[in-house]
Amino acid sequence: MTVPALPGAAARALYRELLADGGLFDLAQVSAREPAALAQLRATGLVVELHEGQWGTADPRRAAGLLRAQYREAAVELLLRADEPVRAMDELAQAYDSAALPPPAERSITHVEGLQQIQQRLGDLILESRYEILSMQPGGARPAVHLPRMYTDVEAIRGRGIELRTLYQPGADTDPATVAYAAHATALGARIRILDEPFRRLMVLDRSVVVLAGHASYQVATFVEDPVVVGLVLDQFERDWTRAERVRWDPPPPSTLADLLARGLTQRAIANRLGLSERTVAAQIARLREEYDADTLFQLGWLMRATS
Incomplete structure (x- = not known):
């Protein structure tokens, strides 16, 4: 489904000019003078045909409502098609997995200590990511102190077109602040599900690096680039993702x-x-x-x- 773009500066200027002239105009005359701007006004419903050959300006609020409905319909259509790329690429993915590719130069497993050092390396990996970030975040509701940064991060990641899938545990879907964040993230195209099982905190970046949090402390993390280990973690994530509960993340109504x-x-x-x-x-x-x-x-x- 193709939706019209919002009117640009030239189209807005033309709309104001038509309003100043009384709101009625001859389509052929205006089209000969400013065809591109007029085409934008027609596409967005800011001008309409009143009767044969006679056109007039329309209420922008009504035009905005019509555009909003078209945008929502397009968004629903895209969400319904969100899993199509995975299915379409499945045969090629199997061929890639079975191909005798040369081994990478390094297959490292690195332990990093210190929260600042961990965040620095993880931040670098996120910036270098090109197409996908998967994560499993146990503990239910997200800590309130982290939520403002999470809004910024998800906007930056989705702004680069990176697929983002996250698993939470129960409790995340009943905490208003976490639900509000998840509603914002999923509106941007991220996908978040609930898995009612114990699991370990981890991230997988571009299917090539796994980041595992330490069992006893968040001050230790393990960065794994060995393709065999990464593949095992990916398989486990996909099984967990399939079993996880889909959630409709509607933001709670603001009351305060x-x-x-x-x-x-x-x-x-x-x-x-x-x-x-x-x-x-x-x-x-x-x-x-x-x-x-x-x-x-x-x-x-x-x-x-x-x-x-």
Whole structure:
């Protein structure tokens, strides 16, 4: 399904010009003068035919509603097709696995100690990833202190077109903050499921590197590049993924100032949602920012939720 792009600067300028002229116009005359801009206005429903040969400007709110419906329909269609590439490539993947490829120069297993060193190496691997990151995150609800960074990370990863699949344990799907994050991530195209079984924290990057957290402490991690070990971990992940529960990650309805702030809404939008004046909301936020020592509205929301 192909959806029209939003009108560009030239199309917007033409729309304002047509409005200034009374909103009615002759299609042939405008098309001869600005065909590309007019085509955008027609595609997005900002101009419509009133009767034969006579055209007029339409309400942008109605056009936005129609576009929104088309975008949602396209998004649903893409989600339904999300597993097609895996099925289409399965035969080639089997051929690749059975081919006698030359061994890599290094097949290393490296132990890294120290949280900062682990995060540095993991961050480098994520930046180098080209097509896929798989992860298993036990423990249920995500720690509130990590959630703001998780929003930034998932946007950056999906912005590069990287497939992202994650397994959580029960508890993640009942924690409002975790559900809100998962709803945001899945809206970007990430996939998150719940596996009601014990498992170990790990990541697999581009099907070539496995990162295993230490059993006793997060201060130790093992980075595995041996293809045999990586293959075994991948097989286990795919079996777990198949058994895991699909979840519809609907964000919880925001009901408090903290919820709205954590969603990144502006002061004006928050005031509209709460039915208050913008000045009242601004005064409340100023007081709370000082109380929580928050630099941004988003940070304030998460700090408030973490302590509620």
